[in-house]
Amino acid sequence: xxxxxxxxxxxxxxxxxxxxxxxxxxxxxxxxxxxxxxxxxxxxxxxxxxxxxxxxxxxxxxxxxxxxxxxxxxxxxxxxxx
Amino acid sequence: xxxxxxxxxxxxxxxxxxxxxxxxxxxxxxxxxxxxxxxxxxxxxxxxxxxxxxxxxxxxxxxxxxxxxxxxxxxxxxxxxxxxxxxxxxxxxxxxxxxxxxxxxxxxxxxxxxxxxxxxxxxxxxxxxxxxxxxxxxx
Numbered sequence: 001x002x003x004x005x006x007x008x009x010x011x012x013x014x015x016x017x018x019x020x021x022x023x024x025x026x027x028x029x030x031x032x033x034x035x036x037x038x039x040x041x042x043x044x045x046x047x048x049x050x051x052x053x054x055x056x057x058x059x060x061x062x063x064x065x066x067x068x069x070x071x072x073x074x075x076x077x078x079x080x081x082x
Numbered sequence: 083x084x085x086x087x088x089x090x091x092x093x094x095x096x097x098x099x100x101x102x103x104x105x106x107x108x109x110x111x112x113x114x115x116x117x118x119x120x121x122x123x124x125x126x127x128x129x130x131x132x133x134x135x136x137x138x139x140x141x142x143x144x145x146x147x148x149x150x151x152x153x154x155x156x157x158x159x160x161x162x163x164x165x166x167x168x169x170x171x172x173x174x175x176x177x178x179x180x181x182x183x184x185x186x187x188x189x190x191x192x193x194x195x196x197x198x199x200x201x202x203x204x205x206x207x208x209x210x211x212x213x214x215x216x217x218x219x220x221x
Contacts, residue, residue: 007133007205008216058138060201074135074203080217081132081163081204082116082175082195 001025001069003035006076009052012041021069028054029064031073053078083151083159085143087136089166091173098178101158108157110184112191116175118168122217125210132165132174135203139163146197150179153193154186161194163204 004017025031036043045051054061055074067073084101086092094115102108118130147159160178168174177195181187199219206217 004135006135006203007207055135055138055203058141074138076135076203077205077216078218079199079201079203080206080219081134081202082199082219 001031001067001071001073003031004072004074006074008077009042009045009075013039023069025067027064027066028056028061028073031067035075051077083144083147084161085140085147086160086162087134087139088162088164091164092162092176094173094176097160097162097176101160101178101180105157105180107182108180110181110187112179112181112184112187114175114177114191114195115173118170118172118174120170122208123215127170128209128211129167129169130174130209131167131207133205133207134163134165136165138203142202143198146194146201150190150193154179154181154190156181156186156190159190159194161198163198163202165204 002017002019005013010016022034025034032046036046049062052075056065056067057072098111102111118127120127143161150156151159156179158180160176162176164174177191179187179190208215208217
């Protein structure tokens with residue numbers, strides 16, 4: 001699956017996007033665990049829904065939804081457009 | 083419905099006239115224009131940098147606009163949202179709604195702008211004389 005990072009989250013990951021192929025990542029919570037290990041500085045933010053929002057295939061999700069290998073997952077802070 | 087996400091500045095009158103000229107039945111156009119302010123949170127702002135998740139922003143803005151068009155029977159609409167570096171006094175966003183009467187155009191314009199602020203995936207990094215801050219919209 002492709003993982004995209006935006007705004008200050010990118011400062012922590014130091015990349016804009018990456019492909020993670022791991023059959024064990026079947027839902028958002030599992031992805032969060034993998035990302036917390038990969039980016040320890042991201043862990044505290046991933047634990048709070050209000051700090052990092054998640055979109056699966058361009059749609060917001062607040063719950064622990066299942067994810068598939070071809071999905072595009074985006075992690076971003078609360079928006080500030082307009 | 084027209085949605086543009088672009089780096090470059092735009093001419094408000096030209097953009098609005100492009101649409102208005104197609105609809106002699108339009109009697110009311112409501113607009114919202116957002117600008118970069120020179121002061122925010124008691125700090126002197128020099129510029130902002132706007133980041134966007136364009137691939138998500140376009141369908142999301144289409145969805146918001148479709149709802150507004152249906153709800154208030156709006157004839158057409160325009161959203162232009164810029165990204166990249168934008169200086170103080172420059173435009174960030176334009177929302178315009180085209181209706182027969184003012185009441186529906188006002189309401190639709192307000193609805194689109196409120197939902198854009200709440201959900202559209204844009205992020206502002208605000209620069210001061212010293213340092214910067216990522217902003218967060220109030221709900």
